[in-house]
Amino acid sequence: MTLYSDFLEWQARMQALLEEGQELAQRINEQENQNVSLQRRLLSKEDAQPSGFDMLSDLYDEGYHICPADFGHQREDDCLFCLNFLHHKGNKE
Ligand SMILES: [Zn+2]
Secondary structure, X not given: OHHHHHHHHHXXXXXXXXXXHHHXXXXXXXXXXXXXXXXXXXXXXXXXXXOHHHHHHHHHHOOEOOOXXXXXOXXXXXXXXXXXXXXXXXXXX
């Protein structure tokens, strides 16, 4: 009788451990899914928003000064100050 009740107790513990293991596996799975969706959101944000430098570079290409002295004014020719700014920001060394 004692052996049988020991066996039942052992079986109940094994069952509890199994359920705990399944719960853990499910939680890990949920965390991984959450990770993937967060990474996707981060990546899509990076794609959607150009950096400040890209925006200034576009502004210069459209014919505006981006140098501090004449920022936002229309330029006739290439501006050395703007080009200097673009050159240095482009080099991230
Ligand atoms: Zn300029």
